[in-house]
Amino acid sequence: MPISKEILDEIALSEKEYQLIVERLGREPTEVELGMFGALWSEHCGYKHSKALLKSFPSRSKRVLVKPGEENAGVVDIGDGLVVVMKIESHNHPSAIEPYQGAATGVGGIVRDIFTMGARPIALLNSLRFGPLSDPRNRYLFGGVVGGIAGYGNCLGIPDIGGEVFFADCYSANPLVNALCLGIAEAKHLVKARAYGEGNLLMLVGADTGRDGLHGASGLASRTFEEERELRSTVQVGNPFLEKLLIEACLELAETDWIAGMQDLGAAGLTSSAVESAARGGGGIEIDVLKVPRREKGMTPYEVMLSESQERMLVVVKKGYQDKVKALFDRWELRSDIIGQVTGDGLARIKEGEKVVSEVPVNLLTSPPIYKRRVRKPDWLERLQTFNVASIPDLPPKKAGSTLLRLLASPNIASKRCVYRQYDHQVGNNTVVLPGNDAGVLRIKGTKKAIALTTDGNTRYCYVNPYLGGVIAVAEAARNLVCSGAQPLAITNCLNFGNPEKDDVYYQLKECISGMARACRELKIPVISGNVSLYNETRGEAVYPTPVVGMVGLIEDVTKHCTSGFKNEGDLVFLLGDNQTIDASIGSSEYLEVHGIIKGNPYIDLGMEKRLQRCCLEAIRRGIINSAHDCSEGGGAVALAESCLSNGLGFVSNDWRIEGRLDTALFGEAQSRIIVSVTPRAAWKLEKLAARWQIGATELGAIGGKRLILKGYIDLSLKQVGEAWWGGLEKLL
Amino acid sequence: MKFGIIVFPGTWSDRDCYYSLKDILRQKVDYIWHKETNLSDCDCIILPGGFSYGDYLRPGAIARFSPIMPSLEHFASQGKLVIGICNGFQILCESGLLPGALLRNDHLEYRCQWVHLKVENSSSPFTYRCRGGQVLKIPISHYEGRYYADDATLAELEANKRVVFRYSTSTGDITDTANPNGSLRNIAGIINKKGNVLGMMPHPERACEPLLGSSDGNLIWESIIANI
Numbered sequence: 013m014p015i016s017k018e019i020l021d022e023i024a025l026s027e028k029e030y031q032l033i034v035e036r037l038g039r040e041p042t043e044v045e046l047g048m049f050g051a052l053w054s055e056h057c058g059y060k061h062s063k064a065l066l067k068s069f070p071s072r073s074k075r076v077l078v079k080p081g082e083e084n085a086g087v088v089d090i091g092d093g094l095v096v097v098m099k100i101e102s103h104n105h106p107s108a109i110e111p112y113q114g115a116a117t118g119v120g121g122i123v124r125d126i127f128t129m130g131a132r133p134i135a136l137l138n139s140l141r142f143g144p145l146s147d148p149r150n151r152y153l154f155g156g157v158v159g160g161i162a163g164y165g166n167c168l169g170i171p172d173i174g175g176e177v178f179f180a181d182c183y184s185a186n187p188l189v190n191a192l193c194l195g196i197a198e199a200k201h202l203v204k205a206r207a208y209g210e211g212n213l214l215m216l217v218g219a220d221t222g223r224d225g226l227h228g229a230s231g232l233a234s235r236t237f238e239e240e241r242e243l244r245s246t247v248q249v250g251n252p253f254l255e256k257l258l259i260e261a262c263l264e265l266a267e268t269d270w271i272a273g274m275q276d277l278g279a280a281g282l283t284s285s286a287v288e289s290a291a292r293g294g295g296g297i298e299i300d301v302l303k304v305p306r307r308e309k310g311m312t313p314y315e316v317m318l319s320e321s322q323e324r325m326l327v328v329v330k331k332g333y334q335d336k337v338k339a340l341f342d343r344w345e346l347r348s349d350i351i352g353q354v355t356g357d358g359l360a361r362i363k364e365g366e367k368v369v370s371e372v373p374v375n376l377l378t379s380p381p382i383y384k385r386r387v388r389k390p391d392w393l394e395r396l397q398t399f400n401v402a403s404i405p406d407l408p409p410k411k412a413g414s415t416l417l418r419l420l421a422s423p424n425i426a427s428k429r430c431v432y433r434q435y436d437h438q439v440g441n442n443t444v445v446l447p448g449n450d451a452g453v454l455r456i457k458g459t460k461k462a463i464a465l466t467t468d469g470n471t472r473y474c475y476v477n478p479y480l481g482g483v484i485a486v487a488e489a490a491r492n493l494v495c496s497g498a499q500p501l502a503i504t505n506c507l508n509f510g511n512p513e514k515d516d517v518y519y520q521l522k523e524c525i526s527g528m529a530r531a532c533r534e535l536k537i538p539v540i541s542g543n544v545s546l547y548n549e550t551r552g553e554a555v556y557p558t559p560v561v562g563m564v565g566l567i568e569d570v571t572k573h574c575t576s577g578f579k580n581e582g583d584l585v586f587l588l589g590d591n592q593t594i595d596a597s598i599g600s601s602e603y604l605e606v607h608g609i610i611k612g613n614p615y616i617d618l619g620m621e622k623r624l625q626r627c628c629l630e631a632i633r634r635g636i637i638n639s640a641h642d643c644s645e646g647g648g649a650v651a652l653a654e655s656c657l658s659n660g661l662g663f664v665s666n667d668w669r670i671e672g673r674l675d676t677a678l679f680g681e682a683q684s685r686i687i688v689s690v691t692p693r694a695a696w697k698l699e700k701l702a703a704r705w706q707i708g709a710t711e712l713g714a715i716g717g718k719r720l721i722l723k724g725y726i727d728l729s730l731k732q733v734g735e736a737w738w739g740g741l742e743k744l745l
Numbered sequence: 746m747k748f749g750i751i752v753f754p755g756t757w758s759d760r761d762c763y764y765s766l767k768d769i770l771r772q773k774v775d776y777i778w779h780k781e782t783n784l785s786d787c788d789c790i791i792l793p794g795g796f797s798y799g800d801y802l803r804p805g806a807i808a809r810f811s812p813i814m815p816s817l818e819h820f821a822s823q824g825k826l827v828i829g830i831c832n833g834f835q836i837l838c839e840s841g842l843l844p845g846a847l848l849r850n851d852h853l854e855y856r857c858q859w860v861h862l863k864v865e866n867s868s869s870p871f872t873y874r875c876r877g878g879q880v881l882k883i884p885i886s887h888y889e890g891r892y893y894a895d896d897a898t899l900a901e902l903e904a905n906k907r908v909v910f911r912y913s914t915s916t917g918d919i920t921d922t923a924n925p926n927g928s929l930r931n932i933a934g935i936i937n938k939k940g941n942v943l944g945m946m947p948h949p950e951r952a953c954e955p956l957l958g959s960s961d962g963n964l965i966w967e968s969i970i971a972n973i
Contacts, residue, residue, distance in 0.1 A: 162854075162855045163855075166796070166855055166857075166886070166888075167755070167796040167799060167800070168757070169757025169758070169795060169796075251799070252796070252799065253754070253755050253796065253798065253799025253800075253801065254799075256754075256755050256757070256796070256799075257754055257755070344754070345754060432857075433854075433856055433857055433858050434854050434855045434856070434857070435855070435857060436855075436857045436886045437857055438857065438884050438886065438948075438951050438957075439757060439758065439761065439886065439951075440760070440761065441760075441761045441764055441765065441950070441951060441953075441954075441957065442957075443957065444956060444957065455956065457764070457768075570956065571956075
């Protein structure tokens with residue numbers, strides 16, 4: 013069969029890759045086979061451009077039970093016989109086309125990844141990126157995405173406890189929507205996504221199969237596209253009610269011994285679900301597409317196998333237990349059908365009645381070519397990194413107050429309350445620290461423990477310096493957890509980049525991963541799961557390199573958690589960590605961005621970072637400090653303002669002697685800094701502890717009154733500060 | 746005494762009610778699937794929050810046809826206690842056990858946040874342990890919580906002290922800014938004529954522990970327990 017370039021483009025295979033398939037198969041593939049190869053060899057399922065790079069992430073620790081790629085999500089032991097299951101995933105392209113449904117089904121997909129393992133989903137987080145809200149289309153995308161997350165997640169009864177929203181021009185045509193879900197299970201009830209045991213039955217449960225989402229994995233997620241609006245019909249539509257029934261039914265099923273495995277249907281639908289579980293189980297599968305219940309008439313085997321209709325699960329039922337399993341689903345008013353069985357011949361055989369339409373070895377489908385290239389640093393990056401702060405005039409002291417207000421009101425820094433109050437963040441009766449803090453905290457019922465969760469990734473840093481940006485993404489996420497009193501346990505990450513076939517993008521991906529891996533090793537935090545979303549470009553414009561780090565940490569005693577807001581009048585405020593005012597710290601900052609400059613390296617000292625985190629964690633555990641807040645976007649002055657606003661307590665500084673530049677001192681974004689508060693009689697303990705960890709502890713001032721006063725520079729009422737920060741984002745909508 | 750929690754497909758605060766009653770208040774409590782019809786061994790029935798039937802059509806509009814509903818009406822007619830929370834309140838209004846309706850929030854957004862509730866009637870079986878005018882801190886989480894009824898119904902509710910909770914400031918002032926959803930007269934919870942059926946939008950089961958921010962919800966549960 014001569015194959016046209018159009019057909020290959022549609023399924024995102026190159027001519028070379030097609031030749032490889034013919035060679036390995038010893039014949040031309042059938043239409044169905046080609047579709048299956050296209051899906052499974054796509055970047056989304058096959059990781060062909062990223063796999064070699066992802067290997068550099070450390071993935072072991074004594075708590076890690078399931079590593080990346082082994083199952084649908086990573087698993088970490090938290091003691092007491094309990095495990096947490098965690099993964100983050102992107103739904104960028106569908107959200108760019110149809111924001112409400114794109115984001116909603118993104119939540120649906122990641123939630124299925126968790127409960128398919130027998131874990132009850134107990135937390136959602138979202139990391140979102142949009143273009144500036146001055147553009148009406150970006151406001152439409154923003155409203156649709158937030159509405160979709162709320163509409164789907166709220167209906168499921170899973171609390172949404174945190175995340176981030178960040179705005180930059182590069183996301184106008186390519187908004188990013190990453191959803192993280194964490195579940196909890198008793199270790200003994202974990203379910204594997206493995207189709208094993210010859211003669212065991214494949215049962216399809218949930219929604220009927222329609223033509224929605226065809227080519228989602230190979231098309232939408234694995235190539236760039238020119239006219240996104242034409243692709244609306246490829247976006248799936250979600251039904252959260254059906255998903256809620258699936259959650260309850262599948263969790264009930266997970267406690268029985270009637271099944272051999274369970275796997276949700278996500279990207280590439282039945283194809284990836286069946287083939288990947290067969291690959292993990294080491295056997296083969298046989299499916300009759302005529303037995304798949306359909307939503308539409310006249311669907312071809314190709315369409316049935318590649319449909320991405322939502323809310324479907326594939327259950328591998330032990331032979332002889334099918335009636336019991338069916339009865340369980342019947343009780344939940346869910347449709348279930350036996351569509352095939354597990355075989356022992358290592359083949360993925362797809363039939364339409366008696367006619368075989370595809371018969372390919374499973375291991376061929378799941379071993380796409382792996383690409384690794386040598387690329388050099390782009391010249392334009394070198395130019396971005398060379399920035400001399402002396403080229404711009406320093407901030408005059410009388411402008412410090414208005415600059416602070418401007419930064420607080422900028423959408424990247426302003427409170428995200430108008431977003432998170434649309435998400436149910438308390439259902440489940442576990443949420444100890446609500447969204448709006450450095451990390452969300454959930455207690456674990458039946459234990460004294462709690463877990464803390466955050467997502468992070470400053471993409472401006474990654475754009476200017478992909479390596480340092482990667483380092484900082486990991487370090488900052490860990491610092492956020494530490495500020496809540498948690499010991500970081502594990503990472504899930506989502507890597508959102510442009511087209512990896514371009515040298516510059518590949519360089520960004522490679523450097524960013526290498527920076528993240530370095531920080532993971534230094535801070536001893538393993539990566540347990542993740543997702544890549546490449547080809548985030550439209551008309552040649554790629555997004556900033558956007559790694560999103562989702563991190564979970566453990567608090568052994570929930571009563572010893574910490575929050576970012578100041579607590580008591582009279583407490584002293586200290587800056588822990590890097591107290592050197594270095595000019596480098598202004599590079600790529602929000603301060604420069606507000607002035608229209610995106611240049612200059614960010615700065616981090618990983619050794620200092622490590623010591624700072626240990627020091628802060630010890631101070632919280634020993635009950636020395638009353639609040640802890642990470643200095644991030646907007647620097648120290650912004651962090652002080654945020655700590656004031658949480659509980660409406662003011663701050664009065666000591667007499668600071670600022671040597672060097674004022675803008676850097678107030679708004680520089682040097683990493684490894686935490687603002688803490690302490691009762692005056694415990695201050696010596698903090699100073700002693702900081703000395704032991706060899707980090708700075710600089711007394712900044714004291715909590716009190718209803719104003720934010722940095723003597724000689726800033727004197728603002730909390731009302732003014734609050735209006736800027738609480739209202740900054742809301743005003744733009 | 747024993748609590749029964751009715752579970753519809755799509756219900757989610759069943760588990761939170763169960764946890765708070767069983768693990769915090771040490772009460773007997775059971776889940777009741779919506780297809781059952783026997784409520785005789787329960788002393789108080791809870792219609793919990795969530796999205797019964799996905800809130801498709803209208804919140805509560807499908808659940809009210811569940812097989813359990815005639816039994817619930819019979820249970821209520823005997824003067825036994827029924828509390829509908831959030832989606833449960835919506836189901837009670839749809840089924841006619843309580844008057845009025847819960848419309849979309851006036852700002853057309855889902856809203857999850859802490860609110861303050863002023864106890865307007867402290868002699869009901871659900872508020873017996875509260876002081877008159879006491880302000881409770883309890884969270885809301887809903888899209889359709891704007892209480893609406895015609896003028897005659899509102900007048901009747903007010904005249905018979907059937908408005909049990911109103912959204913207020915932390916000091917008990919009934920203001921527009923304290924109203925999170927545009928409910929008429931800041932109404933957050935009402936009882937039926939007999940006083941044995943309560944519907945409220947806020948979630949008392951989420952406010953049973955200081956660790957989670959408030960234990961004011963316990964006043965409602967303890968009132969019920971003391972009344973049986």
